[in-house]
Amino acid sequence: MxxxxxxxxxxxxxxxxxxxxxxxxxxxxxxxxxxxxxxxxxxxxxxxxxxxxxxxxxxxxxxxxxxxxYANSTGKFVSAALAAASTPFEVWEKVLRSSAEVYSSGDIKGCMVLNGALMSQDAEANALVAAQAEATQAAIAARLMELGDPDPKESAASILVLMRGLSVSARTNASRNDLDSVVDLVLSAKR
Amino acid sequence: MxxxxxxxxxxxxxxxxxxxxxxxxxxxxxxxxxxxxxxxxxxxxxxxxxxxxxxxxxxxxxxxxxxxxYANSTGKFVSAALAAASTPFEVWEKVLRSSAEVYSSGDIKGCMVLNGALMSQDAEANALVAAQAEATQAAIAARLMELGDPDPKESAASILVLMRGLSVSARTNASRNDLDSVVDLVLSAKR
DNA sequence: TTTTTTTTGCAGTGGTCATTACATTATTCT
DNA sequence: AGAATAATGTAATGACCACTGCAAAAAAAA
Known part of the structure; x- marks a missing residue:
């Protein structure tokens, strides 16, 4: 439609x-x-x-x-991951894995929102993407709380730190395998 | 001098x-x-x-x-961390912990080199900071190899992905505690 | 057909960018 | 003292920036 x-x-x-x-x-x-x-x-x-x-x-x-x-197309992968997760661990798993996949595929690497916050000196443009990133973080926290995570806010903040690393690395250097390694490592700690 | x-x-x-x-x-x-x-x-x-x-x-x-x-002042914390580490695990520990500390302290948050690579469309300026970041990654890999890490290149790549996440997050949103949480999590997986 | 509405193309607005020509001034070497 | 050297201040350069005024054009409504 x-x-x-x-x-x-x-x-x-x-x-x-x-x-x-x-x-x-x-x-x-x-x-x-x-x-x-x-x-x-x-x-x-x-x-x-x-x-x-x-x-x-x-x-x-x-x-x-x-x-x-962007939020209504490419960015939808986050809410899709949240919907598909049925435990707090799965939130980490599905969000981070799909982040690594999305950020390293296509010809434009990384996340428009997460990278955009760093790339502008325009106050309004920055506020726009910052609000978008915060909304994503809040959505992750909400889903984690729903699924019984003991500290959903801190978990969501950590996930966003990791997503930023994936996004920026995808845009500058890293291979898909580099991103996956980090995700594997993090998930092995959460299991 | x-x-x-x-x-x-x-x-x-x-x-x-x-x-x-x-x-x-x-x-x-x-x-x-x-x-x-x-x-x-x-x-x-x-x-x-x-x-x-x-x-x-x-x-x-x-x-x-x-x-x-920058590389000869603030940026020195990486080589200091490498020198202080006597096992591969300690490389992860000391590099990531000091990254979180350095990036979140002072009035300018984050790393000039890691953030700089994202913030310019000038090809030469980008190449400059990209080379600097790569040198840091190579130094980490070299030290890991020295200390017997089985896959020093991949480990160094992962550390840089994490450092980028810490740096960019420090610059945009995150508190010192947010950064430390991620470092704690990663280290718990490596131990 | 005439009026109303909206978009178009052309050409330009003032502002800021990195960079520089020119003449001058302050210092050391002979 | 005079020549050589390397900085200075003033003021400007062309290029590019986001943005616009104006009149012509293309559609629907009257």
């Missing part, structure tokens, strides 16, 4: 907004907020600045849409 | 170059390469652009000096 495309008045758009968000997301996910230029986005989407600003307001507006879209 | 200040010909410098490097390092460590402006550095050092360029060549030259200085 994609967005309903109801014909409205006025000249029709030359480009698909949803597609544009996905393309912009790819750029932002790869290099963060600051270093991706609006002109570059225009070229990628095949659109003039005027059209881009008419559609998204400003750069932060487009970034917001891109982050939302 | 600081740099010998031999009087040379010409008008004397208005500022101390070594002090300038330290000040610039603080700025770069806090926000990365791209988002720190030369004008801001000039203000901080109390120097005009002309003097800055005469002393360091260009922005990358100053950044290089700053990274070198």
């Amino acid at each position: 994609t967005t309903a495309k109801k014909r409205s008045r006025g000249r029709p758009r030359k480009f698909d907004v949803d597609v544009g968000v996905v393309q912009a997301q790819a750029l932002f996910a790869g290099r963060g907020f600051d270093t991706v230029g609006m002109s570059e986005i225009c070229e990628t989407l095949g659109v003039t600045p005027t059209s881009l600003y008419a559609a998204f307001g400003n750069k932060l507006g487009l970034y917001t849409r891109a982050v939302e879209n | 600081t740099t010998a200040k031999k009087r040379s010909r010409g008008r004397p410098r208005k500022f101390d170059v070594d002090v300038g490097v330290v000040q610039a390092q603080a700025l770069f460590a806090g926000r990365g390469f791209d988002t720190v402006g030369m004008s801001e550095i000039c203000e901080t050092l109390g120097v005009t652009p002309t003097s800055l360029y005469a002393a360091f060549g260009n922005k990358l030259g100053l950044y290089t000096r700053a990274v070198e200085n």
